[in-house]
Amino acid sequence: MGAQYFLSAIPFFFFIPWVIFFVPITLYCRFVLLVMTFRMIEMQGNILDSYVRTEGAWLLNPKKQIYRTNSEEDCAEQCETETKFTCRAFLFTSKDQQCLTLAENTKTAVIFRRTNAVLYEKRIYLLECKKGKGVDYRGTEAKTQKGVPCQKWVDSAPHKPNYTPEKYPAAGLEENYCRNPDGDGKGPWCYTTDPATRFDYCNIPECEVECMHCSGENYQGVVATTVSGLECQRWDSQQPHSHGYLPENFPEKDLKMNYCRNPDGEPRPWCFTTSPTKRWEYCDIPRCTTPPPVPAPGRQCLSGRGDDYRGTISVTESGNTCQHWSSQSPHRHARTPENYPCKSLEENYCRNPDGEKMPWCYTTNRTARWEYCSIPSCDGAEPEAPAVDVPEQAQITEECYQGNGVTYRGTASFTVTGKKCQAWSSMSPHRHNKTADQFPNAGLKQNYCRNPDADGRPWCYTTDPSVRWEYCNLKKCENPVQVTLPKPPQTTLEPNPDCINDNGRDYRGTVAKTARGRTCQEWSSQRPHSHDYFTPKTHPEAGLDKNYCRNPDGDVNGPWCYTTDPRKAWEYCDIPKCPPTQYECGKSKFRPKLCAQRIVAGCISHPHSWPWQISLRTRSSWPSAYKVYLGLHRERALEASVQKRDVAKLFKEPHGADIALLKLSSPAIINNHVIPVCLPKENSVLGGREECYVTGWGDTKGETELTQLKVLCLEIGMYLYLKFIFFLCQKIPHKLESSFCVDQDKFVQHGVTSWGLGCAQPMKPGVYVRVSNYIPWIKSIMENN
Template sequence: MGISKNAFVFLLFLYSVQGNLLDNYIKTEGAWILSHNKHIYKTNNPEECAEKCEAETKFTCRSFTFTSKDQQCTTLAENTKKALVLRRTNAVLFEKRMYLLECRRGKGEDYRGTESKTRNGVSCQKWADTEPHVPRFTPDSNPNDGLEENYCRNPDKDVYGPWCYTTDPKKRFDFCNIPECEEECMHCSGEKYQGNISRTESGLECQPWDAQKPHSHGYIPANLPDKDLKMNYCRNPDGEPRPWCFTTDPSKRWEFCNIPRCATPPPTTGQGLQCLAGNGDNYRGKIAITESGKTCQNWASQFPHKHARTPENYPCKALDENYCRNPDGESRPWCYTTSKDVRWEYCSIPSCEETKVEITAEAVDEQVPNTEDCYQGNGATYRGTTSLTVSGKRCQAWRSMSPHSHKKTPAAFPNADLRLNYCRNPDGDRAPWCYTTDPSVRWEFCHLKKCGDLQTVVQKPVQTTTESGTADCILGKGKDYRGTTAKTGSGKTCQAWSSQTPHTHDFFTPLTHPHAGLEQNYCRNPDGDINGPWCYTTDPRKAWDYCEIPKCPPPQYECGKAKRKQKMCPQRIVGGCVSNPHSWPWQISLRTSFEQHFCGGTLIAPQWVLTATHCLERSQRPSSYKVFLGLHHEAKKDPSLQIRDVEALFKEPDGADIALLKLSSPALINDYVIPACLPKAHTVVGGKIECYVTGWGETQGTGGEGKLKETGFPVIENKICNRPEFLHNKVKSTELCAGNIDGGTDSCQGDSGGPLVCPEHDKFIQHGVTSWGLGCAQPRKPGVYVRVSSYISWIERTIANN
C-alpha cells in the first residue's frame, strides 16, 4: 500500500513520539559533506539534530552531520548523491533514507530519487524549464513535491507512478521505470527486501536476529549493518534463493519465507562485464569451463547435480546456458560441473585490471621483516601490510568503490603505494588509515603504532619479574626460579653447581640439566622438589640444604594482549606467513615426553592450557606429555623457552573435542608468555569476522617450516558451512567454521588443539580450538573448530575444583 505525502509526514511525527527519529536516516561514521547550503546549530545529541533537519525551512534538508565533541549540528541540502564526501574525525553523517531510495512506495508520491529518464529512455525536461513543454507543475507551484532538476516525480498522485515532461517535442510527458521498494514484495532473490513479514512458509514465527535462543548463529545485526536485520523480519543476508529466518521452534533451525514478487521490473544494474571485477557478481561473459577444465552444467538442468541455483530462484543473475556466474555472493564466478564426481568449481575469468598484484606467502615475509610493523612520523612512508583498523574492521581495497565511493585511488595518488587494502596515508593525515568494509563506518585509523612507541623485545634469559623489576621470589615450587640468592636457610654459602668440591655429585650439573639455570652457585630446583629451591653447600658436614626464598605475589597481566605486535598475515600454518617472534604469546607446543611436537594448545591461565581431546589419544597418563611455552622456533631452544610437565588431564565429559591440561607449576608470565582471553559463555562470533590461527603444523611446501606461522581468514556461519557443497551438515552447533571458501589457507596436521583467536577491541579472544577438517586448505572445505564459548561453564568449573 502506498503512503501519501501527508501520511509520511505524520509517520515522521509518530517516530519522534513513539520511536527513534533516526530510523529514517542512514548513519555513516567519519564522513563529512562539503556544502554551501547548510545551517549550523548547537544540539546535545543526534536526535535533536534530526529534529532540526525535519523542521528546516531555509531549504529541503536531506542530511545532517553531528560532531559530539563540539555538539555541533549541521543541516544540509545535499547528500552523498549530490555532494563531495570527505573524511573527518569524530563526525557522523546522517542521510534521509527517502532521498537515497531509487524505488517507489505505492504510487511514488514521496519518491525523491535521481532517475531522470522515461521508461523509453528519453531524458526528462527540467521542471523549472518552459521548453519544449510549458509545465503545469513547477517548483514554485508545488514547493513540497521535490520538483528539482529533471528528476522523475509524481506531483499529481498519478496511479501509474512517477513521471516527467520529456525533452522530446512530440511527447509531452511519459512515465518513468521506477521499481517498487521491497517492503510488501521482493525483486530478484529478495536481497534488498525490507518488509515486516516475520513468519516462515510453514507458519513458524521468526526468531529475532539479535537473539541467540533457541538457535545460536553468526548473523549479528551489529556486524552486518547493510543487511537490515531488524526485529524478527524475514531477510536474505547470505545469497539464498529468497528471504528466510531462524525460527522460534527448537526443532527447526531456519526456513524460507513466502514473499511475493514485485509487479514492476527490478532495478537495472548496468551492462554486465566481460571480465572479472570484485567478486564477479556482474560478470556476464560466456566462459563455461572451470579452472580445472571441466565443462559447466546448464543452470536450468538438475543433472548430474541437483541444486537450487536455478534461473527461477535467481532471476536477476543472468543464469543463461552454462556460463560461469556468481549468483550467491561467492568470492568469484563458478558453476556446477558436468562431472558427477565434482559438484562445483570456480572458473578462471580474466581480470578487468590491467595489472594484478599477486603476493605469495614468501613475498609477504620478504616485505614484512621480523621487526615491528610500525610507522615513522605521520606514516606517509609506511609500506607494511596491516589491513585492520583500530576497532578491528577490515580495510576496503583502494581500487574498490564499495561500500564507500572515494577519490583516494592508486591513479590519483601514484606515489602513495595504494596496493590491495593495506593501510596507507596518501593525504598527510596524522597516521595511516583506510576506508572500512563496514558500510556504516567510512574510515578509521589503522591498528598501528609509531615505531618509537613500541617496546623492543630482546632475547634474554627469562627471570621472575614484578612491576618493579627482577624479584627474588618463587612461583609454585620454584622450578623456574632464576634469582641470585646463594645461601641456604641456615645461612650456609652454596657450592657452585659445576664444582665437585667439597661435595661430589654427578646428576645435577649444568651439563645434565641445561635448562635448569644451574649457573654459578645460585639456589635452584632442578628436580622439582616440593619444598622449593636448594643447593649443595660449602660446608663439608652438610651436603645440601633448602634456601629460604619468599613466594612471589600472583602475576599481574592482561589476557590477550601481546607485547609484540602481530603481523596479522593477509595471505593465503598452510599458505600463511611466519609470525613476528612472540607475537602470539599464548601459543604452546604440546610434546611427547621425548620433546617431539605433535599438537598445539592455548595458555588460558598461568597453570592451565586448552587443547583438543584428540591430541591426548596416545596416552591417558599426564607424564606422557610436556608443554613448551615462549617458543618461536619449533626445534630451536629459544632463551625464552619454558617447559612444564603436565600434572592432570581433563577431557570434556560429553565427548567434545576440547580438553584442559593442568601444568605441574604455573607458567612464568612475561613478555613471551601471556594467556589468551576467553569469550563470555554462549557468545557467537559473527560470520565474516576475521580471525587468526597459529601453529607449527604441516605447511605443505609453502615455506616457514620450523617457525610459528599465522594466517587470517573469516568465520563462516554454520548455516552456510553446512550447505551440501561445503561440509553437508557435519558441523555441530558447538563448533564453528573458519577459512577461505576457495582454499589456500587453513590449519593442518600439527596445528590441532591450537587457538583460533579473534580481535575484539585491543585484545584477542579465543573463540575456537582447532579440531578437524577434510584435508588442508582445500577449496570448499573450511576448517572446523570447537566453539569455546559453549564450554565456558565446564572450563570454569574444572579450574575452580582442581
C-alpha cells in the same frame, strides 16, 4: 598483531547470577576451548530505527543547521522537526555534543572520514524502490525503461524542461535521477538524452510489503520470524551471531529492526536468528499474485557488475563451459530459474543473479564449481578482474612512508590496532567513495594502506564491521628506527607514564596540556564546557583524574581532553609513542613468581607475569553472554590494562571430547599485559620431570572468593592416559584453570581443566585434557575460520 583464539574446557553447566571462568590465551587469532549456548538479547526500537548509521563519517553539506544536543536521539528529534529545509540526514559528535541537521545525504553530497562523528541518514532517501506512484521516490535510478540515460533536471538541452528544481524544490529533482514531480499515474520518469524522445518512464520496482516478487529483493514488510518459527536477530546487533550485514553497509536494503530482508541475492528473504544453535534461516514470505514489473531491456555488454547482462556468452574466463542453470550436474546448487525467476537464468548463459562482482556460472568441469565470465565492457575497456586477497605471508612491506604518506606504495595492510584492511574495490563491510575510479593516482590496489585524501598518514577502511577506518601500522621515514633492548623484569602494574601504546587508552600519565598548548579542563568539571559523556562517574575505569589527558572513548588518534579555552571544546594531546617491543609466545615481560611444590592454594603471582591468562565471565549458561577479560591481575578487573571482548562463535570438538574453541568478536591487542602462550607439539607426552604450573583465581577453600591471580607448582601423576593428564597436588579446582610447563625458557600449555573432585583432597587428582592430542583440530579450525 592480535590474539583471538583461546583454549578451555567445561565439565558441566552453571546456573548462578555471575559465573566466572578462567582460561589462558594460546594462539594468535581468536578462539577458546569450551561448551555452552548463547543468551537471547532483546532490543527495543526507537526513533533511530528509521535512520542508517555510519560511524567515523562526515558529510560536506553547506545547507545545514547546528544545534547542541545530549544524544543521537535528541539530534534525530531536531531532524524530524527541522523547518528550514527537508532534513535527509544528521551528524552527531559526542565530544562536542553537537548536532548538524543536513539537507542532503551520501547520494548527493561528498562523504569523508572524521573521528568521533556519527552520520545518520533517513532510510526513505536511500531506498531504490517506490510506493504507489512513486512521488516520494528518492532513489538513484538514472535511465529510462528502455535503457536511455536521463537528462539532468537543471539542463535545457536536448529538451527544455517544464519541471526544474527551482520551480519544484520539494520534488527531489537532483542530478538526472528518475522522479515524479507531477504525480504521473505510471510512476517516476525523466527527460531523456535522446533528442528524438522528450521523456520516458523509468523501471522502478515496487516496494513490497505484504508479499514479494522475484526473490524478495524489495520486500519491506514486518515479518520477523523464520520458516521454523525462530525470532529474528536485529540487523544492527552482533549477538548471538556476529556478521557484516549492518544497516550502514546496505543502506538501500532497509535493514531495520529485525525484519526479514534479502540484502545479498539469496532466493528469498532471510534473517539471522536469536537461537545460538541456528545462525540464519529463510523467512516464509508469500509470493505476490500480481505479475512482477516488466524488466528493463538487458545489455549485451558489461556495465557495472553486470546485473543486467543478458548476452549469450556461456564460457568462463578460463575456458570452461557453463553448466545449465536448471541442471544439478555436475554441481548441485540453489541458483535455479525457480528460485530466481526474474534473473533470466535460461540455458547456460553467464549471469549475475546474486550481486557478485561480475557475471559468472557453474562450470561443467567437476574440479571447478564456478568461475567468472569474461564479458566485453560497454565502454570498450577490458573488464576489471575481481580483487584477490594476497596471502599475508607473501606481502612485502615498505619500511616507512615519506611526509604524510601520499606517495606510499608499499603492501602494508594492517592498522595500528592489528585490524586487517578492507579492499579499496570492496563495499563490504564499509561502503565508501575512495575507489580507484575516483582517485586514479592514489594507488588504491588490493587492501594496501594508502592516503588518497592527503590525511596525516596512510590509513584504510577495516574488515571489522564495528570500526570504519583506522591509521595503518607504519613508521615515518624521517624518524630513525629505534632499537630498544629488553627492559629488566618488572612487577609493577602501572603503565609507562611517559608514552602511549597503541591508541593510548591505558595512558595514566600526568600530561595536562593539548598539542596546541591549551590547558586541559578537569574531567569532573562542567566549565567552561558542559559535557555528559565523559566524566569520572560515566567512565570509572578510564582514569579520568584531575585534568590529565586521557582516551576514554578509544579514539584512534590518541589521548585528548576538554580545554579551558571557551572557544575550543576539546583537542588532542601530544604524547609520544612508546618504543616498539618484541613479543614471543610463552615469554612474559614480567618475571613470574614460581611457588614451590606442596604449597596448598599456591601463592599470589607477580602482577601480569602470566599474560596468557584470561577470565571468562557470564551471567548465564548462554555463550553469547560471555565476556572475555584479558590483561588482568585482580579478579575485579579494574586495571587500565584490561581488554574486554565478546564471544563471536563456539566450535566443539567433533568427537565429543571435553574441549572446545571460542572465537572472539575482535582481536586482542598484544602488549606487555596480553601475550599468547605456546602450544605443544602434536601428540607430545610429558615424561614426569617437567616443571609445570597451574594459575587461576580459583577456589582454594571450597568457597567462592575474589582475589589476585595465584600460581601453583604441579606434580605430574604416575598415570598418563592418551587424551588426559592427571596432576597430583591440584589445589585450585572448580574454576577454569590451565596447566603450563616450561620448555626451553618458554611456557607451553599442555592441559586445560576437565574435571576434579573437591578441593585439595588426598588422592583426588585434577584431570586435564591433553592439548597436544588436538593440535590438528585446532589448526583446522583456525585455517577455516
